[in-house]
Amino acid sequence: MKHSILAATAVLFAACSSSTQVVGSGPSPSQDADVAPSGSETVTGNTAVALRVPPGHLPPPGRCRVWIAGTPPGHQARARTCDGILAHAPAGSMVIYRPSKDKKIVRVRYVDGERAGVVTTVRVFDLATGRLLGEERP
Numbered sequence: 001m002k003h004s005i006l007a008a009t010a011v012l013f014a015a016c017s018s019s020t021q022v023v024g025s026g027p028s029p030s031q032d033a034d035v036a037p038s039g040s041e042t043v044t045g046n047t048a049v050a051l052r053v054p055p056g057h058l059p060p061p062g063r064c065r066v067w068i069a070g071t072p073p074g075h076q077a078r079a080r081t082c083d084g085i086l087a088h089a090p091a092g093s094m095v096i097y098r099p100s101k102d103k104k105i106v107r108v109r110y111v112d113g114e115r116a117g118v119v120t121t122v123r124v125f126d127l128a129t130g131r132l133l134g135e136e137r138p
Helices: 002-017
Strands: 042-044 047-049 064-068 093-097 105-111 119-126 132-136
Antiparallel strands (some): 042 047, 064 093, 093 105, 105 119, 119 132
């Protein structure tokens, strides 16, 4: 009896102290912290999502830019028209878009880590604060 009480207490303690892991189909952690005005960061769930593209490297309103995580800003592709840009987006990259109608937001399309040109997630950020406003379907 004494052993069963100890075992039950151990199980209860283990259940109370376990951590929960959230698994999703969003971008990989290496992509998560890549798009925000200098230093701003927003936390959603257990994932820090920040817009870390230097302001001078964001595309102008109405244009897009392919951004590759880990590549220095000066070595990124230039901003261009958005037509056909996914054909030039390698696996694991992001396509940053600044709408010309709402210049206060930035849309980031995350490209699948293994399939070039396939968008898995679209996140919308506030340009001034870097705050994540929400997600859209790709």
